[in-house]
Amino acid sequence: MGRTSRKKRSTLANRAIVASVALILGGGGLVAVNVYASAGEGSWGSSPDRTRNAGRQMSTIDCPDAGIALPDVPEQARPEVDRELAAMDTQITDAYRQFADRKEQIAQDPNLAENSVLGPLKNKRAASLDRIGIAIERNAAQRPQGLNGLAPCSLRADDDDDQGGGQGGGDGTDQGQDGGQDGGQDGGQDGGQDQGGGDQGADQGADQGQDGGQDGGDDQGGDDGQQGNGPEASDFVDIQSIEPNVDSPQNRRGASRGTFTTDCGRNENGKFNPDNVIAAPGVSNGAHHMHDYVGNQATDAFSSDDDLAGGESTCRNQGDKSTYYWPVLRLQNGQDENDVGADGGGKDQNVGEIQTPSQVTLKFVGSPAGKVTAMPRFLRIITGDAKAFVNGDANANASWSCTGFEDRQLKDKYPICPEGSQVVRSFAFQSCWDGQNTDSANHRTHVAFAQDDGRCPNGFRAIPQLVQRIVYDVPPGPGFAVDSFPEQLHKPVTDHGDFINVFDDQLMKKVVSCVNGGRKCR
Numbered sequence: 001m002g003r004t005s006r007k008k009r010s011t012l013a014n015r016a017i018v019a020s021v022a023l024i025l026g027g028g029g030l031v032a033v034n035v036y037a038s039a040g041e042g043s044w045g046s047s048p049d050r051t052r053n054a055g056r057q058m059s060t061i062d063c064p065d066a067g068i069a070l071p072d073v074p075e076q077a078r079p080e081v082d083r084e085l086a087a088m089d090t091q092i093t094d095a096y097r098q099f100a101d102r103k104e105q106i107a108q109d110p111n112l113a114e115n116s117v118l119g120p121l122k123n124k125r126a127a128s129l130d131r132i133g134i135a136i137e138r139n140a141a142q143r144p145q146g147l148n149g150l151a152p153c154s155l156r157a158d159d160d161d162d163q164g165g166g167q168g169g170g171d172g173t174d175q176g177q178d179g180g181q182d183g184g185q186d187g188g189q190d191g192g193q194d195q196g197g198g199d200q201g202a203d204q205g206a207d208q209g210q211d212g213g214q215d216g217g218d219d220q221g222g223d224d225g226q227q228g229n230g231p232e233a234s235d236f237v238d239i240q241s242i243e244p245n246v247d248s249p250q251n252r253r254g255a256s257r258g259t260f261t262t263d264c265g266r267n268e269n270g271k272f273n274p275d276n277v278i279a280a281p282g283v284s285n286g287a288h289h290m291h292d293y294v295g296n297q298a299t300d301a302f303s304s305d306d307d308l309a310g311g312e313s314t315c316r317n318q319g320d321k322s323t324y325y326w327p328v329l330r331l332q333n334g335q336d337e338n339d340v341g342a343d344g345g346g347k348d349q350n351v352g353e354i355q356t357p358s359q360v361t362l363k364f365v366g367s368p369a370g371k372v373t374a375m376p377r378f379l380r381i382i383t384g385d386a387k388a389f390v391n392g393d394a395n396a397n398a399s400w401s402c403t404g405f406e407d408r409q410l411k412d413k414y415p416i417c418p419e420g421s422q423v424v425r426s427f428a429f430q431s432c433w434d435g436q437n438t439d440s441a442n443h444r445t446h447v448a449f450a451q452d453d454g455r456c457p458n459g460f461r462a463i464p465q466l467v468q469r470i471v472y473d474v475p476p477g478p479g480f481a482v483d484s485f486p487e488q489l490h491k492p493v494t495d496h497g498d499f500i501n502v503f504d505d506q507l508m509k510k511v512v513s514c515v516n517g518g519r520k521c522r
Contacts (some may be wrong), residue, residue, distance in 0.1 A: 003349070004135070005100045005103065006095060008465070009064070009418045010304060012522040015132060018329045020246070022470065024433060029040045031088075031459065033310060035376060039264055042422060045193050055186075055341075057324065059094050059488040059489045060096075060155070060323050060389075060488075060489055061092055061117075061118075061121070061153050061154075061155060061487045062155070062156045062390050062422065063088075063092055063097065063121075063125070063150075063350075063390065063487070064149075064150040064153075064154035065144040065387055065390065066085060066088060066129065066147075066150050067279070067442055067443075068127075068340065068391065068442060069144075069146070069147075069150060070132070070136075070144065070441055070442060071440075071441055071442050071445055072441055073136060073137075073441035074136060074140050074305065074495050075231055076138075076139040077136050077138065077139045077140070077380060078441065079281070079282065079444075080131070080132075080137065081132050081135055081441075082127045082129050082132060082134040082279075082280055082281055082282070082346055083280075083282065083283060084129075084132045084135075085132075085279075085280070086129055086279075086280035086283035086286045087129050087141070087283075088124075088125055088129075089280075089286070089288055090209040090285075090288070091121055091125060091128070091487065092153070092485070092486075092487055093116070093288050093324065093348060093485070093487075094102055094254040095120070095121040095145075095153075096349075096486045096487050097486070098116070098117050099113065099117045102116065102117070107364045110448060113155055115356075116136050117155070118152070118153055118155070122151045122152050122153065123151075124152040125150070125152075125153070126148065126151040127226075129148065129150055129151055131146040131235060132144075132147065132148070133147050133394030134149070137238050139244070140439070143211060145470075159272045163319050173341065175215055178391065178411070178504065186474065189469030190322065190416045191264065191299070191332075196349065196481075198517075205425055206462040212516065217274070219263075219274060227323070229349045229486065229490065230414065230462070230481065230490040230491060231247060231414065231478070231481045231489065231490045231491065233478065233491070235414055235481075235490075235491060235492060236241075236412065236413060236414045236415070236416050236477075236478040237395070237413040237415065237416065237479075238415075239360050239401060239402045239405045239408055239410070239415040239417055239418075239421075240405070240418060242405075242408040242410065243408070244407040244408055245407075245408060245409060246406075246407045246409055248355035248368075249368045249450075249452065249453065250368065250454075250456075251368045251452040252368060252369050252370070252504065254369075254370050254371065254373050255366065255367065255368045255454075256366025256367050256370065256372050256462075256515045256516045256518070257366055257368065257515075257518045257522070258365075258366055258514045258515040258516065258517055258520060259363055259364065259365050259366075259514070259515065259520050259521070260363070260464065260476050260510070260511040260521045260522070261361065261362065261363045261364075261520075261521070261522050262315055262316075262317060262320045262362045262363075262364075262516045262517060262522070263315065263317075263321070263362075264294040264295045264302050264311075264313070264314050264315040264316070264322075264324060264360070265315075265360065266294070266316040266356055266357045266358070266359065266360045267292045267293060267294050267356065267357070267360075269314070269508060270294040270354065271292075271294075271299075272287060272290050272328065272339070272340075272344075272354070273290070273291060273293075273298060273300050273301075273344070273446050274286070274287050274288060274290050274291065274300070274343050274344020274345070274348070275287060275291070275299075275300050275301035276291070277299060277300065277301055277302075277303050277323075277500075278382055278443055278498055278500065279305045279382065279443055280301065280312055281301060281302075282301055283301055285299055285343035285344055285348075286301055287327075287344065287386070287485075288338060288343075288344060288348040288485045288486065289327050289328075289344055289348060289350050289386075289483035290327070290328045290344045290350060290354070290483050291325040291326060291327060291328065291498075292325060292326055292327070292328050292357075293315055293323065293324070293325045294324045294325075294360060294362075295313050295315050295321065295322045295323050295324045295502075296312075296313055296321050296500070296502060297307050297309070297311055297312045297313065297314065297321065297324060298310065298311025298312065299323045299325070299500075303323075305378045307377070308321060308323060308500060308502050311502075317522075319503060319504045319506060319507030319509060320502070320503050320504075321502040321503075321504075322499065322500060322501050322502045322503060323498070323502065324362060324468065324493075324497075324498075324499055325498050326393050326427070326468070326496065326497045326498065327353045327386075327472065327482040327483040327484065327494055327495065327496070327499070328350075328354045328355070328483050329354075329423075329425070329472055329474075329481070329482050329483075329484070330350070330351070330354050330355065330480065330481060330482075330483065331352055331353040331355060331474060331475075331479060332352045332479050332480060332481060333352045333353055333479065335352070336351050336352070336353075337351070337354050338373055343466045348485070348486055349486045350479075350484070350490075352481075355472050355474060355480070356377050357470045357472055358422060358471050358472060359469075359470070359471040360465075360468070360471075361469040361470075362466065362467075362468055363466075363467045363468075363469070364464035364465065364466055364467075364515060365464065365465050365467055366462075366464065366465070366515040366516065367431060367450065367454060367456075367462040367465070368449070368450075368454035369453065369455040369462070370462060371462070371516045372431075372462045372463055372464050372512060372516060373433075373461050373462065373463060373512065373514050374432060374463070374508045374509065374511075375463040375464060375501050375503075375508065376433075376438050376501070377438075377501060377504075377508075378438050379433065379438045379439075379500070379501040379502060379504065379507070380439045380443065380445075380498075380499070380501075381429050381430055381495050381498070381499045381501075382443050382444065382496060382497075382498050383397045383398075383427050383428070383429045383430060383445050383468070383496060383498075383519075384396055384397040384398045384424050384427065384494075384495055384496030385494065386485060386488065386496050386499060387395075387485060387488060387490060388488075388491070388492055388493045388494045389487075389488045389491040389493060390487065390488065391482075392519070393411070393412065394492075394495055395444070396411060396493045397414070397427060397428070398411070398413050398425060398427055398492070398495030398497070399411065399425070399426045399427070399428075400409035400414055400416035400423070400424070400425055400492055400495075401415055401421045401423075401424045401426070402418070402421040402423060403417075403421050403424055403471065404421050404433060405417075405421065406424060407428075410492070411492075411493060412491070412493035413492055413493055414478070414480070414481070414492045416476065416477055416478065417476055417478065419476055420472050421476075422471050422472060423470075423471070423472045423474055423480070424470070424471050424496060425469075425470050425472075425482075426467065426468060426469045426470070427466075427467070427468045427495075427496075427497035428465060428466075429465060429466040429467070429469050429497065429499060430448055430449050430465075431449065431450050431456075431462060431463060431464075431465035432447060432448040432449065432450055432456035432457060432458060432460035432512065433446065433459050433463045434446050434447070434448075434459060434460055434462070435445055435459075436459070447460075448460050450462070461499070462513050464515050466498055466499055482495050484493070
């Protein structure tokens with residue numbers, strides 16, 4: 001399967017693109033293996049040394065995540081709270097751009113960062129947090145405490161060792177899954193392992209992936225404005241240097257051993273947008289990065305449950321109108337998509353050639369501890385944390401590997417695959433549901449990962465576990481990255497997946513029957 005760049009855009013994304021932008025190859029050509037170069041950098045003939053130095057000097061804006069601090073939000077207040085949380089993401093993005101634009105002046109006068117960037121950002125965040133407090137107080141017994149403490153942000157150098165949870169280890173040997181995610185990550189891995197060898201024959205000979213320089217030509221901050229936006233050399237590790245580390249929990253008596261696989265394509269039709277209807281409903285560009293979509297084609301920031309129920313689906317079985325989406329993966333080869341001037345793309349420092357997966361597998365697996373129950377229609381699940389570089393890795397839940405090496409999973413590193421092997425990213429979603437809610441204020445507490453023994457926590461029941469496996473034919477070596485919020489620097493630990501269940505009742509019954517009956521169904 002060739003490495004093709006899709007140019008078709010969803011309706012909403014097309015509206016976001018102000019003008020069609022031709023592909024631009026920068027004046028100075030590509031900078032060989034310059035993985036310090038920004039994923040959103042416009043390097044009009046930059047020298048390699050200059051680009052690398054700019055990368056080391058760059059800093060990221062580190063802000064507390066208000067969404068994590070608000071686990072309980074009254075239903076009536078949630079639309080306003082979601083809008084303010086999305087506005088705070090936009091404030092960080094704008095501040096990041098201002099900081100990038102003034103990097104050289106700030107290097108000469110560090111007080112300028114506080115006075116011209118961090119100070120105004122704090123004031124804007126404080127105003128949003130105040131509105132959040134008012135919205136909650138209007139519908140609850142009291143105002144949340146401690147919101148004002150979430151307003152200040154700080155600057156952090158890109159190459160600091162204390163990069164949030166788990167970023168420090170450069171050799172990639174401590175990549176095992178931790179906490180309650182062991183069951184979630186590992187329990188579903190064997191469902192996708194048998195797919196490793198079938199798609200390794202695609203041509204790996206092109207060498208543009210070795211070239212990390214970005215010659216975008218975008219005017220988002222000039223030659224220096226976007227340099228240092230990641231990833232770095234330390235974000236990649238040779239998969240062959242990692243010892244096998246997958247340890248799936250053993251099935252107990254009465255385990256549900258079956259699987260149900262739904263075929264929804266690989267986003268061949270090129271549906272993208274930078275929205276997140278789960279985390280930021282009603283907000284255009286709520287994600288500040290571009291998402292791939294398969295399944296439901298009616299999905300954007302403004303989709304209601306009725307819209308999704310009536311939408312068309314790319315899934316072969318039309319009883320599955322679910323929405324499956326994840327950040328796009330781009331080659332950092334100096335070639336731009338036509339979103340280079342758009343929200344979620346170049347405006348948010350995400351540039352490069354979007355890759356169509358060579359394979360997407362969406363499989364629902366059972367519980368090693370017992371039977372599963374049907375998941376409710378319109379259940380929403382976010383797995384992983386798009387802000388894990390700043391928040392720490394408590395909610396990180398993406399795995400990276402290579403075909404033929406999937407007994408070795410990386411959590412906070414991108415894999416360097418050998419010739420003939422393809423990059424694999426996988427997500428094992430939460431498999432326990434609270435039995436009541438299809439969503440929660442922080443989009444997490446209504447679902448949970450199974451415990452180490454495979455059982456659900458008290459008060460939760462097992463549901464079919466979605467295991468996503470996405471394969472890419474990209475050149476060996478560093479030279480690719482997922483889209484991210486600008487301040488997350490395209491770190492692999494920020495990878496995440498989103499799912500909205502829109503199975504019809506009849507098909508969901510079949511899923512449960514297949515999983516509980518030990519059958520393999522499609």
